[in-house]
Amino acid sequence: MLIRKFKINESGLNRFFGPLEAKIMDILWNDVEMTIKDVQQVLDREKLTNFNTVMTVMNRLVEKGILQKRVEGRSFLYQPIQTRHEFLNMQSREMTNELMDEFGNVVVSHMLDALEDVDDELVAKLELKIKELKKEL
Known part of the structure; x- marks a missing residue:
């Protein structure tokens, strides 16, 4: 949906x-x-x-x-059909994927710029995810 x-x-x-x-x-x-x-x-x-x-x-x-x-x-x-959390998670995932497909590096750059305004816990989660992705390569 x-x-x-x-x-x-x-x-x-x-x-x-x-x-x-x-x-x-x-x-x-x-x-x-x-x-x-x-x-x-x-x-x-x-x-x-x-x-x-x-x-x-x-x-x-x-x-x-x-x-x-x-x-x-x-x-x-x-x-x-979905919980609020499932719905928002799916919508944001799809939106992110579409932005990445269409704008790639620009989107990543803007996301990194936006990290200045978020808490340290979110930055730590991002760092962990990047380490996981590097291990898979």
Whole structure:
């Protein structure tokens, strides 16, 4: 379930989803399974949207392969196919691979420049990964 449209000027889940999709995914990633009505009620606390809109968006997320649904009695229960961590990990890995394929050395240079703004633990992880890669060669 790779998201093809990454929005640079957005933040958080809005980089991958539309605003309502992001809110729905945020709700579902914080619960186990929910019906459309359950999700709509959470959104309704903020007066965000009606049932039909939520139903349409959730079913589109199913079509995109982001949510799965199953029947229980007369209701459909929805849940994300991946955890939030799995989703973000996959998206960032794919994005990094695409940037490396297209821009190579420039991307590495910018990533190294960005290390000035990160903590020492991340730099240590990078150094360990580089040592591992050198051993494989």
